């Protein structure tokens with residue numbers, strides 16, 4: 001037990017939505033000049049930077065992320081996200097559209113891009129602050145007020161963030177953080193009649209349920225960032241050293257609790273054994289330990305149920321006949337530590353080839369030398385479509401593959417390289433709508449068409 005946090009009740013959601021609605025419709029925030037809104041968001045980012053070590057420490061203790069990663073990625077990217085979107089506040093504009101193109105023309109049509117109102121946000125536990133930042137920053141830049149529910153198991157950085165919004169000078173009612181159970185608080189947010197937009201990141205089954213609640217309640221606009229089982233294709237003409245190092249990162253980054261983690265590696269047959277041996281050599285060197293220790297590579301899994309899921313997932317892989325090359329067990333020390341794990345000889349119809357583990361488990365399958373279209377077909381044979389990757393020195397091959405992979409992100413000779421300016425989001429059952437980049441603003445704006453006859 002780290003600390004105790006009060007659980008919100010349904011009446012707390014209703015109070016939060018009511019003050020958020022008031023702040024949007026009649027409060028100072030709703031009337032604020034867009035440049036002043038931007039300055040407030042910049043000030044918030046500065047405060048987060050001043051508190052970055054504290055935020056990273058809280059995140060490490062709460063989520064198990066190693067401190068060095070928490071500082072650079074969880075907190076660092078969150079700060080960058082607020083700065084990036086602060087810059088958008090005074091650049092939200094519509095267009096002038098020629099209609100009824102007869103001459104002379106007595107019409108003028110233009111569009112305005114407006115915020116929608118109170119925005120609900122429900123997020124998961126793997127990057128607690130970063131998931132908050134990706135959605136909240138775009139949402140505030142667009143002029144919304146926010147009611148956000150963090151995951152029950154990781155509410156702490158969201159609460160610290162709430163404190164910083166007060167320090168930054170955000171008017172009352174603009175940012176509301178309410179920790180509580182998804183089935184109660186998340187459910188109420190997604191079906192609340194005064195919430196007009198919902199941004200969700202989490203699993204595909206809960207995303208489907210939320211989409212239904214949004215439809216039935218008031219047809220609220222919704223964007224969903226859901227699960228993934230991202231394929232990573234490694235060809236025999238790759239830079240092997242890089243493909244090993246980045247393949248490790250693709251799987252073990254943030255102890256595998258990474259939505260874009262490579263869920264399956266397809267390795268060309270002629271380099272399969274070499275690749276496998278090199279990966280195992282590197283995995284053996286990973287230092288498992290206290291996330292606050294600056295030399296740790298691999299911290300504990302986020303919570304008990306997730307650790308149990310990893311144990312069961314690996315047992316299923318072994319039962320199905322996949323070869324467990326390394327790991328597969330809980331580490332015998334206090335805490336929720338799980339060994340970085342490597343499987344090979346994984347067949348396409350196996351559970352571990354199809355289902356997301358969301359943990360530090362590398363799943364390797366071979367493909368025949370030169371069988372480009374065959375491996376593409378296998379890589380796309382999934383209902384997920386979040387990310388994907390390819391390692392080859394042949395640029396034509398890489399571009400051919402990037403065109404055909406059915407995923408929202410394709411990494412070529414790199415992995416995990418997300419940036420605040422680049423849109424991020426899934427295809428197929430990995431969801432729809434983008435976080436980050438200019439496109440994220442679209443998720444939080446509506447377009448009004450104005451036509452004048454003169």
Ligand code: TAP
Nearest residue numbers: 123124151152181182186187202203206225226227228259
């Ligand atoms: P979920 O179980 O889906 O939970 C996500 C959030 O939804 C939590 O805050 C949860 O509340 C809440 N929730 C649960 N039931 C709900 C309901 N009926 N109505 C409204 N909200 C509800 O996912 P998770 O286990 O936290 O996270 C892991 C999943 O998230 C993985 O599949 C992963 O791939 C995905 N993920 C995707 C991305 C992107 S960007 N695509 C990023 C990170 C994670 P509780 O706190 O009560 O659980």
